[in-house]
Amino acid sequence: MPVxxxxxxxxxxxxRTELGSIRPPGSRLLHTIDRLASRPVLAMAIVxxxxxxxxxxxxxxxxxxxETIFQTLVAALTLAMVFVIQHTQAREQLAIxxxxxxxxxxxxxxxxxLIALEEASDDELGTVHRTHRELRQQAVEPExx
Numbered sequence: 001m002p003v004x005x006x007x008x009x010x011x012x013x014x015x016r017t018e019l020g021s022i023r024p025p026g027s028r029l030l031h032t033i034d035r036l037a038s039r040p041v042l043a044m045a046i047v048x049x050x051x052x053x054x055x056x057x058x059x060x061x062x063x064x065x066x067e068t069i070f071q072t073l074v075a076a077l078t079l080a081m082v083f084v085i086q087h088t089q090a091r092e093q094l095a096i097x098x099x100x101x102x103x104x105x106x107x108x109x110x111x112x113x114l115i116a117l118e119e120a121s122d123d124e125l126g127t128v129h130r131t132h133r134e135l136r137q138q139a140v141e142p143e144x145x
Contacts, residue, residue, distance in 0.1 A: 034084050034088040114128070
């Protein structure tokens with residue numbers, strides 16, 4: 001993610017990309033959480049913490065209050081991570097789609113009809129899929145013969 005400028009105004013920090021758009025602080029926070037959560041060290045720390053929790057629970061006899069706290073924390077973190085992952089994947093998918101659209105637009109023999117394919121109906125998508133499968137088969141057949 002290329003960043004041209006970072007501005008600090010009071011408690012708010014904004015990032016301005018090369019395209020001039022400003023990424024909201026919430027989006028930056030979600031991406032930071034996603035990057036941190038995807039590190040192997042964090043996964044190992046969580047597994048170790050879970051192991052310690054189980055050992056501690058075994059020692060003190062699985063008290064109901066501790067198990068309720070554990071279940072609540074796990075449920076809350078799971079729900080939060082679903083939203084973090086959904087946000088980052090949707091944003092990355094949108095960026096990739098725009099890049100692919102730009103490539104299609106730049107290629108002289110590419111069909112510009114494919115640029116808006118994600119907005120097509122299921123029938124249109126199926127038709128395009130069958131057409132491209134036939135084109136792919138035609139391209140492979142001369143190589144086989």
